[in-house]
Amino acid sequence: xxxxxxVIMAGGGGTRLWPLSRKERPKQxxxxxxxxxxxxxxxxxxxPLFTTDRIWVVTSDRYAADLHRQxxxxxxxxxxxxxxxxxxxxxxxxxxxxxxxxxxxxxxxCLTADHFIGDEARFRELLAAAAQVAEQDYLVxxxxxxxxxxxxxxxxxxxxxxxxxxxxEVYRARRFKEKPAQPEAEAMLAxxxxxxxxxxxVWRVERFLAEVERQIPALHQVLTAATPEAxxxxxxxxxxxxLDYGIMERAEDVAVIPAxxxxxxxxxxxEALLEVLPTDAAGNVVLGAEHLSFDTSRTLVHASGGQRLVxxxxxxxxxxxxxxxxxxxxxxxxxxxxxxxxDALKQRPDGAEFL
Numbered sequence: 567x568x569x570x571x572x573v574i575m576a577g578g579g580g581t582r583l584w585p586l587s588r589k590e591r592p593k594q595x596x597x598x599x600x601x602x603x604x605x606x607x608x609x610x611x612x613x614p615l616f617t618t619d620r621i622w623v624v625t626s627d628r629y630a631a632d633l634h635r636q637x638x639x640x641x642x643x644x645x646x647x648x649x650x651x652x653x654x655x656x657x658x659x660x661x662x663x664x665x666x667x668x669x670x671x672x673x674x675x676c677l678t679a680d681h682f683i684g685d686e687a688r689f690r691e692l693l694a695a696a697a698q699v700a701e702q703d704y705l706v707x708x709x710x711x712x713x714x715x716x717x718x719x720x721x722x723x724x725x726x727x728x729x730x731x732x733x734x735e736v737y738r739a740r741r742f743k744e745k746p747a748q749p750e751a752e753a754m755l756a757x758x759x760x761x762x763x764x765x766x767x768v769w770r771v772e773r774f775l776a777e778v779e780r781q782i783p784a785l786h787q788v789l790t791a792a793t794p795e796a797x798x799x800x801x802x803x804x805x806x807x808x809l810d811y812g813i814m815e816r817a818e819d820v821a822v823i824p825a826x827x828x829x830x831x832x833x834x835x836x837e838a839l840l841e842v843l844p845t846d847a848a849g850n851v852v853l854g855a856e857h858l859s860f861d862t863s864r865t866l867v868h869a870s871g872g873q874r875l876v877x878x879x880x881x882x883x884x885x886x887x888x889x890x891x892x893x894x895x896x897x898x899x900x901x902x903x904x905x906x907x908x909d910a911l912k913q914r915p916d917g918a919e920f921l
Contacts, residue, residue, distance in 0.1 A: 585892035594679035684829020695732035696768035709761025720763035
């Protein structure tokens with residue numbers, strides 16, 4: 567595994583966790599799951615499979631110093647800074663190009679800083695198996711067994727079985743479908759051949775960059791020209807696209823490994839915290855608040871704006887978030903729509919102070 571590297575994408579702002587997650591305080595720097603930040607958890611669960619010199623972080627100059635303070639054991643030169651956000655495909659492409667300079671034989675695991683993984687030992691075993699498959703020139707993706715017909719996740723259709731590696735079954739991926747409409751999501755769930763796209767991938771850097779050249783030649787040209795001195799000058803020419811749309815939907819020789827048993831969850835919304843954090847007898851999660859509860863169930867109460875009593879009476883399935891300057895309340899099944907609030911604030915003259 568000397569050629570195996572982990573790349574953590576940590577440049578996003580986490581709009582769906584507004585109002586706690588803001589431009590200057592993104593979700594990867596929040597302590598949502600305990601005493602460690604999401605970024606610290608993402609880094610620490612990689613040991614001992616990856617030593618710190620083989621852990622890389624793609625982020626922006628705005629966040630790099632804070633992330634480095636959180637994990638000072640990571641080498642400063644392993645922070646890869648995007649001049650501006652251009653989507654996950656350019657971000658991972660930039661990391662791949664940097665890794666190829668360090669080690670042309672490198673295999674990279676593309677990971678995120680906003681996942682909950684209950685069984686971290688099994689996660690490392692899965693990443694080790696995925697690296698073996700990637701060495702056979704497959705683009706490897708990790709699939710999560712869907713528990714409901716989500717329209718917020720992408721889906722991967724499983725094809726024929728390829729092999730068994732490290733105790734994990736490996737299949738050819740037949741099709742990627744990004745965020746389907748509800749009827750299609752329900753049909754894919756019922757069919758039993760689809761997994762959620764976890765957003766975690768493993769591949770050889772040379773293999774991935776060859777796929778970039780084939781599918782997004784404009785991005786490949788930018789990556790070829792993006793020396794440290796010229797990066798800021800050429801980065802604006804990179805197409806703004808995601809890995810899923812830009813690469814994976816039309817990629818060749820893609821393998822999917824079902825990532826069963828991880829206890830995985832994407833901490834991309836307030837509702838997700840209700841699914842992964844311990845609850846009281848009524849199914850409530852209370853963080854940072856004194857909660858006076860009467861006939862309240864399946865509700866999240868989060869307070870970070872100082873000492874405040876939060877009282878709830880006769881409610882269920884709510885999310886209540888108090889940051890001191892903002893009080894946000896919504897049904898838990900509407901938390902994915904928080905972007906509507908954020909978009910509205912962007913149109914207000916005073917909106918920036920709340921973003």
